[in-house]
Every structure is written in C-alpha cells, then in structure tokens.
Amino acid sequence: MTLLPTEPAVLVLEDGSRYPGAAYGARGTTLGEVVFATGMTGYQETLTDPSYAGQIVLQTAPHIGNTGMNDEDPESRRIWVSGYIVRDPSRVVSNWRADESLDAALERDGIVGISGIDTRAVTRRIRDVGSMRGGVFSGDAAAIDPDEQARLVREAPQMAGQNLSAEVSVSSPEVIEATAEKIGNLAVLDLGVKRATLENLAARGFEVHVLPQASTFAEIAAIEPVAVFYSNGPGDPSASDAAVAVLREVLDAGLPYFGICFGNQLFGRALGLGTYKLGFGHRGINQPVLDRTTGRVEITAHNHGFAVEAPLDGPFASPNGYGQVEVSHIGLNDQVVEGLRALDIPAFSVQYHPEAAAGPHDANYLFDRFRDLVIAHLNDKKDSK
Known part of the structure; x- marks a missing residue:
C-alpha cells in the first residue's frame, strides 16, 4: 500500500471561502473557474476532455483514483483541467488496465490538485452562489499570505468572454x-x-x-x-x-x-x-x-x-x-x-x-x-x- 503525501494545500474561492486540505498531483499555484462534475466513473475521460481547459474540476464522487490511468482511454493528448479537487484519493491502483496512478499522471502533466476537503460543502457553495473563480495553492504556495492568495484569485480572468x-x-x-x-x-x-x-x-x-x-x-x-x-x-x-x-x-x-x-x-x-x-x-x-x-x-x-x-x-x-x-x-x-x-x-x-x-x-x-x-x-x- 502506498501512502499519499500530506503536504498542505488550500482551495480559495473568490467569495473568500477557504478549504484547507492536502496536496495532490503537482505542487504550486493554479487559478481557474471552479466547477463540479457529478460522474461516479470516467474521471480519466473528464480530465482529458479539452472542454475543461481553464477550469478547476471538483469531483462530487468521494473516492477517486482507484482504477488509475491507462494509455487506452484518454480523450486527447493530455490532461486539460487547470486544477483538480477530490475528497478521498485512492491509496492504491487496483485495475489490471492501469499504467500509472492518477496522482502520478497529474504530477506529470503539471496539474495542481487538492484532496482531503469536504467536496460536498464546496459543491453546495457553488450551487448557492454560482461558479466562481478559485485557486489551489499547495506546497510552498500554501504558505502564501491568505490576503495575497485571495487577491490572485480575484484577479484571475472570468470564464465569460474567453476564447480558449x-x-x-x-x-x-x-x-x-x-x-x-x-x-x-x-x-x-x-x-x-x-x-x-x-x-x-x-x-x-x-x-x-x-x-x-x-x-x-x-x-x-x-x-x-x-x-x-x-x-x-x-x-x-x-x-x-x-x-x-x-x-x-x-x-x-x-x-x-x-x-x-x-x-x-x-x-x-x-x-x-x-x-x-x-x-x-x-x-x-x-x-x-x-x-x-x-x-x-x-x-x-x-x-x-x-x-x-x-x-x-x-x-x-x-x-x-x-x-x-x-x-x-x-x-x-x-x-x-x-x-x-x-x-x-x-x-x-x-x-x-x-x-x-x-x-x-x-x-x-x-x-x-x-x-x-x-x-x-x-x-x-x-x-x-
């Protein structure tokens, strides 16, 4: 069994909401529109769907990553999401078709993610307020002053008006x-x-x-x-x-x-x-x-x-x-x-x-x-x- 790292990370929404968690995937800072996806399967197809460019995707299904990633199912040449939010990432890969873990694939493509947060609470917040800009800050970036993190999020481009x-x-x-x-x-x-x-x-x-x-x-x-x-x-x-x-x-x-x-x-x-x-x-x-x-x-x-x-x-x-x-x-x-x-x-x-x-x-x-x-x-x- 492989234990996932527990480096700190935080999700910051433009309304000031903050959700501390653990780093997942690449470390650093990523900004984008935070949206939720309700699929219980098919996370590899979601991640490699070019339509998600510019968006930080939150999975409402709580357990993600158990089937890993394979070389047969990608929908395009790379992972396109700007960031990734999950509650309980799988500690093991248990599918015979897997070629690597989801965590490794996110890190390889430079996708900054966060795990261990209450994804239901974030989803309810988005449903109440609407899709918002957000940022995931992990590793050293998690220690940035909270006011500075909020400023970066609020200065990120809105999805409206973007040609991607x-x-x-x-x-x-x-x-x-x-x-x-x-x-x-x-x-x-x-x-x-x-x-x-x-x-x-x-x-x-x-x-x-x-x-x-x-x-x-x-x-x-x-x-x-x-x-x-x-x-x-x-x-x-x-x-x-x-x-x-x-x-x-x-x-x-x-x-x-x-x-x-x-x-x-x-x-x-x-x-x-x-x-x-x-x-x-x-x-x-x-x-x-x-x-x-x-x-x-x-x-x-x-x-x-x-x-x-x-x-x-x-x-x-x-x-x-x-x-x-x-x-x-x-x-x-x-x-x-x-x-x-x-x-x-x-x-x-x-x-x-x-x-x-x-x-x-x-x-x-x-x-x-x-x-x-x-x-x-x-x-x-x-x-x-």
Whole structure:
C-alpha cells in the first residue's frame, strides 16, 4: 500500500471561502473557474476532455483514483483541467488496465490538485452562489499570505468572454480513415474534440478531416466535404465570432451540419440566437434529456457552462434567415435548450456528448441520425441532376 503525501494545500474561492486540505498531483499555484462534475466513473475521460481547459474540476464522487490511468482511454493528448479537487484519493491502483496512478499522471502533466476537503460543502457553495473563480495553492504556495492568495484569485480572468479553442485545437490538419463503407469526407472543426467522437464518426463511414479551429471556409471547402461537424470545446461562445462566421458560410453553401456542445452554441449563434452563462452549468454523466422527436428520455453526459436562448413552445423563424427552427431536446432538470434542429436546411446540434466514452450511451444514435441526414442529402443532390 502506498501512502499519499500530506503536504498542505488550500482551495480559495473568490467569495473568500477557504478549504484547507492536502496536496495532490503537482505542487504550486493554479487559478481557474471552479466547477463540479457529478460522474461516479470516467474521471480519466473528464480530465482529458479539452472542454475543461481553464477550469478547476471538483469531483462530487468521494473516492477517486482507484482504477488509475491507462494509455487506452484518454480523450486527447493530455490532461486539460487547470486544477483538480477530490475528497478521498485512492491509496492504491487496483485495475489490471492501469499504467500509472492518477496522482502520478497529474504530477506529470503539471496539474495542481487538492484532496482531503469536504467536496460536498464546496459543491453546495457553488450551487448557492454560482461558479466562481478559485485557486489551489499547495506546497510552498500554501504558505502564501491568505490576503495575497485571495487577491490572485480575484484577479484571475472570468470564464465569460474567453476564447480558449486555440489552446486545445490541432495545429495542422489530421485525417482519420473511415472504418465502415465510406460516405465521403467530413470536415471536423476542432474546437476541443474528443477521440471517441472522431472514432464514432469514422465508424459511420466518414473519412474524418480534423481541421484547426481557425480554418476558413475556403480551407474547409478544399477537402470537398459531404458535411461539416463542429466539436465540443472550452470558453464562451460569444467570444467565437470567427467560427460563427465560418459556420454561416457552411449553412449558406447548403452543406449538412452537426454540432455538439460548443458546436451547439455556435450553431445557435449562426442561426441568430443568443447565448448565456448558466449559474453552475451541467457537468456529469447523469443528466436527463427529452428528445422531443421521439418522446424518449435519455440519460446523457454533459459538460457545459453556457446555453442557447431559444423559444421552447414550437418552431420559430431563424433571425438570420435560415428558415424554421425548433428546439429538439430539452434538459428535464431545468428546461435548458439541449438541442436545435433546422427544418428547412440539413442541420442540427445537441448540447451534450453522444460519444460518452465512459457512458451512458443513450444518445449514441445521434451519429446514425447524422449519417442518415448526409446520405439523404447526397441522394437528393443526385436526384436533382
């Protein structure tokens, strides 16, 4: 049995709340927006989800780390969270697939964490007040004057207004071959895409071209795509005007479109809708969503702090002239818009994660829905010639 170190650490929130604990992962100082994730499994997928860039993630499940970390399950090339908060880190790794401990992986990627605090109390604080900036100070940084720690936290950037896609996107195009009968080339704008998403798209017959977040419409069109996909990603959708402008060119060109998470918010903006910041967001793998097309309730994986503003009571006209649109999915906990479907153009989006590598898989059918939409569009083009 390996005993974890007991060096001091402290979590400081911008409202002045302080939670002393023990250092976990790398030592030092980290700042970011403190958010909580409710998943009881899948912490490796959470940590390597680029959508968490800029955020200090608190796990509400009390015991974290018992399955360690492996080389098969990461969703991207590294851990992206700004910091990590757990109550009871496992002292041993007890899964046959593990290649290293969670503590070692956090230290390797320079992620400052804290353990041994009352995560339920912090969660309740965030639910009452809303997501706040915070800082984790460990090792020598734990001894910094408390007033100085609070000042550093309050001077950290707010999540609202930040464009973080450039930090997590690929720097040059990458191609993943289709693993089923090929339909055609798919342009994926990488705003923070997860590996499981790309694998699901390739499994539906798309040759997946992963493009940098700053790609122009001309660069997208150059691969002769049969459709365009916008991925999940971190930051404020109102700070991504360039990606919205490119998406409008995609819609104007009549290309089929599917967006998830951040891609849903940018689709809403392209249609002419507004977005807003949620009080404490949706993060976890147990969120109930109603698919209004089928009447089915799905348990889904979420990671979003912003949402689209749209009428819930039936189809409405796109303010930007893309015909009729409807809210296709709604969150049953708070009636938040969880999906949009255009009725006059081949485009739709959802606010959650149908790939959900750690589960649940209720929403995986959306990749099939996208494939069917693209095939129908291609057939319509053939018939019109």
